[in-house]
Amino acid sequence: MKPRRGDLPRGRGWARGSFGDLVMGARFAVTGGREGWVRMTLTAVGVGLGVALLLLTTALPNVFAARHRVEEARYDYTFSSTTRPKADDTVLVAATDTQWHSKDVRGRLLEPEGPRAPLPPGVGRFPAKGEMVVSPALRDLLASDGARLLRKRLPHRVVGTIGESGLIGSHELAYYAGAEGLDPDAGGGVRVDRLAHFGDPHPTVEKADPVLLLMVLVVFVVLLMPVAVFIAAAVRFGGERRDRRLAALRLVGSDSGMTRRIAAGEALAGALLGLAVGTVFFLIGRQVAGSVQVLGESVFPSYLDPSPALVALVAVAVPASAVLVTLLAMRGVVVEPLGVVRTARPARRRLWWRLLLPLAGLALLYPMVGKGRDSGGFNQYLVTGGVLLLLVGVTALLPWIVERVVARLGAGPVSWQLAVRRLQLSSGTAARMVNGIAVAVAGAIALQMLFAGVESQYTKDTGRDPNRASMEITLPDHRDVAAAGEAFRKTEGVRVAMALSTASVGEKRTEPESLVDLTVGDCAALREVARLPSCRDGDVFRLRNPHYDASYNDSIGSVVRPERQLYVDPSYSDEPGLEVPWRVPAGLKQASYREDALQNAANGLLLTPSALPAKARTVLHGHVFVRIDESVPDAQEYVRNTAARVEPAADVFTWTATEESTKYTSLRTGLFVGAVCVLALIGASLLVSQLEQLRERRKLLSSLVAFGTRRRTLGLSVLWQTAVPIVLGLLLSSVVGLTLGAVLLKMTATPVSVDWASVLSMTGVGAAVVLAVTLLSLPPLLRLMRPDGLRTE
Template sequence: MNVRQWGRDLGMGIRFAFTGGREGWVRMLLTAVGVGLGVALLLLTTSLPNVLTARHRVEEARQDYTFSATLPKKADDTVLIAATDTTWHSRDVRGRLLEPEGSRPPLPPGVSRVPAKGEMVVSPALKELLSSDGAKLLRERIPYRITGTIGDSGLIGSRELAYYAGAEGLVPRAGGARVERLTAFGDPHPTVEKADPVLILMMLVVFVVLLMPVAVFIAAAVRFGGERRDRRLAALRLVGSDSRMTRRIASGEALAGALLGLVVGSGFFLAGRQAAGSVEVMGESFFPGYLNPSPLLVALVAVAVPAAAVLVTLLAMRGVVVEPLGVVRAAKPARRRLWWRLLLPLAGLGMLYPMLGKGRSHGDFNQYLVTGGVLLLLVGVTALLPWLVEAVVARLGSGGVSWQLAVRRLQLSSGTAARMVNGIAVAVAGAIALQMLFAGVQGQYTKETGRDPNRASMEIDLPDRAQVTAAGREFAATRGVRTSVALSTGSVADKRREPDNLADITVGDCTALREVAHLPSCRDGDAFLLNSPQFDSDYVARMRAIVRPGHQLYIDPSAAQDRGLEVPWKVPAGLKKAVYRKDSLQQGVAGVLMTPSALPGRAVPSLSGRVFVRLDASVPDAEEYVRTTTAKVDPVANAYNWAATEQSDKYTSLRTGLFIGAICVLALIGASLLVSQLEQLRERRKLLSALVAFGTRRRTLGLSVLWQTAVPIALGLLLASAVGLTLGAVLLKMTATPVAVDWASVLSMTGAGAAVVLAVTVLSLPPLLRLMRPEGLRTE
């Protein structure tokens, strides 16, 4: 067959699709919407690499932490910057104080000038939040006058909360302190971290799992209206076309729907892209400009979707005999064979098998084997489900009228029923596998903090030379605070300058010191020697060598690049011994514990402080009151919640991306299923009208439609659970992690799939009721 003949037949099919009257246009519209939804999600997914790159580029451009042991000298082109980050109802607020030291200070991205003292420029989202009625505490925390907004180039997302405020009197400190001196924003020497093989594996699996349901939905959408199309093709056979020409014409109709779907999908994507600037999902937001898919990937989608439409149609037509007098579809079809369907998941397991036990210590995983193996396992779901549905519904017996109507329909068209739920089954199988993988490796990316949330709810780190005692009183008087413990820390050494041996000092009243160690007795003016089991014997020996009664020491000694106060202090003769508390509020503390009167007054400015607070859970917004007090005590102070564990940022970001992608896929599942359901109802309009005309109750017909959906969905979810558990176990074995099933996650994923189907069924009831009228038998 030459190319010209192919082109002529495909063109004829395209003309039939666009000139088929009202029925043809409805079929085209349904196909275009189904394909368009899949195309939109494909374009969105191909945009994700650019989103990550754009956000990372902004993060690097506004980088303002040097972590350098030395600071640049004050000059006309330097600026002092202080971090004043805070949190508002679990939303991060990025804050910076700026103090220019000359006429040419560097400017952060998105800011045209340094705000004057008492002024600030804010992100549009923060400006909106500050003007809302419920942000009174936040306005007290950020009490600056708004004089402008931060440009898009300085924000990682449209809904990010951020501000830059002008300040005076900032004191820079080297070594990653919260106040630094900069000559330019951005990281001049970005470091490339070594990639984690397990995280790369998880990222690959996430992309395959999210994209596979989309491909399944597109393949199902191009087959909308199949029965009516086959009856039209029978008329073509009557006027002389052969079977091959008929299949090519059918492929042309599918191609027309796919091409129109590309246009509709592009429209959906552009509309969603524009709407992305005004929404926030799980704390993440994006600018529409970030959602720019790669031209190469766009070209791939533009070619793959129409090609898939033609290929799927040709494969589907192999099982249908279109004759001049009708379509041989009513005859009993040959039973589906199981053996070749099992080859797909077995081949997938075979591709993954060589990587079992690899873990992160044996190099990267083979990306092609991972992608191919996961893909084949998920494709195996779509291959096995039609066989499973056919095998089960063939054995279903008698029941009520609605049940019999549903079962008979499923027995006649089990393939159509399986196609409807293939996407759900693939999505659930992938989600179960990913949940097992994430739950299994979670411990590898979670570490103990050593903090007990029952001992303290929040910790406030105060900068150097802060009035810690006064701050402790401020927090004690704050609404929602039950108790407040203030501790100051510093260092003592054996030499005034560049000492050989150092020891820590911790200052607080007797109540505060008892939160750190067990004291024999305590009154103001006492000092204690504390040995911590967390330090090695060498450190303890050097500490004891200098902290001995009558020995002259120096508080805050001078270092090579940082001049200290060098306050002399003689170790008192009555130095008592304290015993370290296992649940100490201050982890890793050792050295000298002092009450305030035991510390020389001149040494007070050398100390940095921490305040630990316990909150009253019955007081609403207790955390927000504490953070507001923190900003009033010192804008540079840092308040954060205590948690027993903390997770890797990369792991958390990947998990958040998975959840966002899963939400998009579930939305696609629901929309595509609804379109598919409406197409099925439209196909059976005359049959439903005839049943109603013969006296069948609408309630019976409604229940039959529900059963027709419920039976394939139940079988699909059962198969998805089996495949998902298998894939999850294999992935855990690949990461050298013990296999464990998180049954709560399995049930939640299965329940989510069932909930989507239930919602689609409910939404399809109004059209069903409109179709169940005797007037539907009228024809022209």
């Protein structure tokens, strides 16, 4: 028989029929009355929260790229051994960075040398001397009541603001001030550069650190996995009422396949609405991001522009996952014309395939065990796949564990029995609610172990003892270091201030074969560097530092001999010097090195001020070491104010025993920021899920109240229903997190150690989020526990 004209091929007909079923399901979701809209709204909010975080994540590469572009554009370092000649298109730039209560303030002094001098990004015109242009955040800070000391430190008149193109974040504190008389040849650790343009002329690409790249991959997977879990759970909101409604469709003639596709269509409608809601949430969050600061980091809204390709991926993946999750969930439900066969005892969950997931993840990670930093990069696909499978294993194992445990729970108070029976009837629903928490905690424990294990590799000892000096101030050349030391001694909050200067001497006026370090200070200051037999002004000491190479110490002995003629600041072919002659005195004394010296690199000669020729004082590099009184509020700010008054270009920094790699610190900060966002999503999604569960049980709760059940009993039963799965989920996540953390440490060739305080804190945070959600759900629960909830139409 020939097909009729209007007939379609079987494949096309099936496709059109399936599409029609999806459309019908979407129509039921939209036109399902108040119940349908409530269910769809809950789904849209749950999916929307996840989509908003996914869009935020897709925008992160652009955030990093935008910040890097700004850093490159305003780059003002030269690191050249020769100074560019003065011209009408050059500008002198001096770094005057400072701090305000642990917040960095980026500062620059500008002195244009001609009408064509380049402007830094974000600045419309050069400020004159006594004027400055500031970032909006610094402008607001200076105008606040608590910034009196900062206003004294920056006494310039504000004449404008720095534009977005010159700032790496909306809350960055930065300024450009006008100056006169800057010297590009000044030394002493203070940088003054002559530039013909801003920006890095020779950007270099650093060799990637395999361990840092591994950490970046794991951070992204760990932060995004809970989002995917919550989206998958959100599309199943209202599942019980939906299945009862599908039973009515079976009664009017639909088959089982059609009912599954109609259910998928309802989920698809909620997911599409969730995409729209998530986009709105993201746009709102994008605008809010410009006005907030998290852990010292901020961005401009324009930085949060997701990649179009990644946005398209999210737009396709979320609805597709909604359909897939619904079809998979419907496989365990038999929808018949006379009801839904789900309240009968379900088949016991199988364990073997659930164990395959984490085992497969370990198998993917195993080939990289012991690779470390020196064996090339880690395979990003194996890392991503292995971590994903381990975390997905949490979501697969948790329902089986909850089912087995609650099946053995028995007698107890009425609230306990109500909770246990509910868990026994719907253990899968209870596990879905806490899956996201379990995944997030497992990933957090693994990351904590990894970060704690490799921290020592990115932390170095500075060699400074904060108990010996609180702060150090580096002064330019040609400054009266003794007068600067006296100014700091008179500063409020300063207990002790020691002024030391350094230079070098050689045995020849030009091109000496050996250079010897020279340190100048009064007797009290020199005693902070070495142990002196006796000291008075005019004395000279020779010091041998045992941490230096023996051959270098031997050369000091051969160069520094009594009555020998030496030269302070000798000349070299590429660098002229002052070449000041100085004769070693006959009464040269011997000093012994002290391990806790203020200058741990001190070696060679120690001189009191009058032992040095007056002419040589102009080449000294000045340093003032300060010990502050911690009981004085804002003592550090007083010190910084004095430094700005003595020399605006002085470099002030606080002594710390250790310092961390900036890349490692930035990654850890990014992890904390991401963890805050994920925890917020977890809390909001759990609350939505809890409200949906309570709405499903409204009539049951009303019936129990009508029969005389106390509200306190019902409230406790809801708490037990949440507490039991979360305890099991946290135990499972601890095991998986410790396993993943140990494997990651083995991959980085780092000894495995467990920071139990971090493990307990992560599980505690997860439990706190669930407890907060439970408390927030109590008011709606009390409203639902009314006899009038039995009304129906």
